[in-house]
Amino acid sequence: MNRIKKGITVRFFSIEAKDSFFDHFESNFIANKDGTLSSRIFNLRKKKHLIKISQEYNFLDTVAYAVTVVRERNTWQTKATSDGKIAGISLNQGIIGDPYFFFVVPNKKILLGFTSGPSGSLKSVGKIMLEQFNNDRLEQIKLNLIPKEKEFSTFKELPSYSSLFFKINSSSLSDISDDAPQLIKDLSSAPYIESNMQLALDFEVSDSSDRSLSKDNILEIVNYLSDHEGCTVLKVKGVNSMGTPIKLDFGNAFFNYKTEITTRNKFIDENSSIDVLNSALSEYLKNSVN
Numbered sequence: 001m002n003r004i005k006k007g008i009t010v011r012f013f014s015i016e017a018k019d020s021f022f023d024h025f026e027s028n029f030i031a032n033k034d035g036t037l038s039s040r041i042f043n044l045r046k047k048k049h050l051i052k053i054s055q056e057y058n059f060l061d062t063v064a065y066a067v068t069v070v071r072e073r074n075t076w077q078t079k080a081t082s083d084g085k086i087a088g089i090s091l092n093q094g095i096i097g098d099p100y101f102f103f104v105v106p107n108k109k110i111l112l113g114f115t116s117g118p119s120g121s122l123k124s125v126g127k128i129m130l131e132q133f134n135n136d137r138l139e140q141i142k143l144n145l146i147p148k149e150k151e152f153s154t155f156k157e158l159p160s161y162s163s164l165f166f167k168i169n170s171s172s173l174s175d176i177s178d179d180a181p182q183l184i185k186d187l188s189s190a191p192y193i194e195s196n197m198q199l200a201l202d203f204e205v206s207d208s209s210d211r212s213l214s215k216d217n218i219l220e221i222v223n224y225l226s227d228h229e230g231c232t233v234l235k236v237k238g239v240n241s242m243g244t245p246i247k248l249d250f251g252n253a254f255f256n257y258k259t260e261i262t263t264r265n266k267f268i269d270e271n272s273s274i275d276v277l278n279s280a281l282s283e284y285l286k287n288s289v290n
Helices: 019-034 119-131 150-157 182-188 215-225 270-289
Strands: 004-016 039-044 047-059 062-072 078-080 086-088 097-105 110-115 142-145 160-169 198-204 231-239 245-249 256-263
Touching: 004 119, 004 270, 019 047, 019 062, 047 097, 047 119, 047 270, 062 119, 062 270, 097 119, 097 270, 110 119, 110 270, 119 142, 150 245, 160 215, 182 215, 215 231, 256 270
Parallel strands: none
Antiparallel strands: 004 110, 004 142, 004 256, 039 047, 047 062, 062 097, 078 086, 097 110, 160 198, 160 231, 231 245
C-alpha cells in the first residue's frame, strides 16, 4: 500500500469557564476514564458524537488530557459496489464520521486540537467535548482562538470599519459548522455557486450601503474565517480613534502549529495524533516562555 502524506494544522484556543470547571476537570477526566463512560456515543444538534477519553501527558509543570471525538458525517448515506448494488450503511451501534483530536490543558486554560474533517467545525466540536466535563451545565464554556499578532487587538479596538475582503474556495463551504456566521451560511447554500470555485468577496461597511455589515458582523466573520483553512486571504480596512485609515491582514493572525505526517491509512490514527499534539504543545510552551 502506498504511503500518503497528510498536512495537519493544530489550532489553539483559550478556554473561558468558571474556576470550578478547571478545578474539577482532572477528577472528572479520571472518573470517566476509569469508569464505563470512557467511550460513549450521544446525540447533539441532530448528529451523533463518539467521545473517547484517553490518557494524561506530562510536560514539566503542565498536564495535558487527551480526548478523541468522532462526529457523524450525514452526507455518507449509501455504499455502492462494483456489481451495481446500492445499499444503506449498516453501522451496528457505531457511527461514520470525522475524527477530532484534542489536548485539554487546565492549568494553562487552553485547548489545542485538529481534525481531518471540516476545519471550521473544530471550535464547535471542542466546545461540545468540554461541556461533557462541566458539572454545572447552566454555565457556558467559551472558546477563543489565541492571537499571536498585535493586529487582532488593534482590530477589536477600532471604532469603525470600512471594508472586508476575503477569498475562499467554495468546496470548503460544503460542510460548515452550526456556529458559522449567517453570511457564510448564505454562501454555502447559494444555488449559483458551483463546487471548487475560488470566491473573492469585497464588502463595503457603511450605514448608507444596502450591503453593509455591522461591526459585530465583521468581528464574527473575521473570527470564523481566521480559523478556516479554505480562506486564503482575509483583510479589513478601518479607521482608528485618530481618524487615520488602518489596513489589517489576518492571514496568519492566530497561533497554530503546522506539520505533515506520512501514513499508510486513509485516516489519522490516535497514536499519530498524540505525537502531533505533543509536538504542538511543546512548541506552544516554548514560545510562551520566550
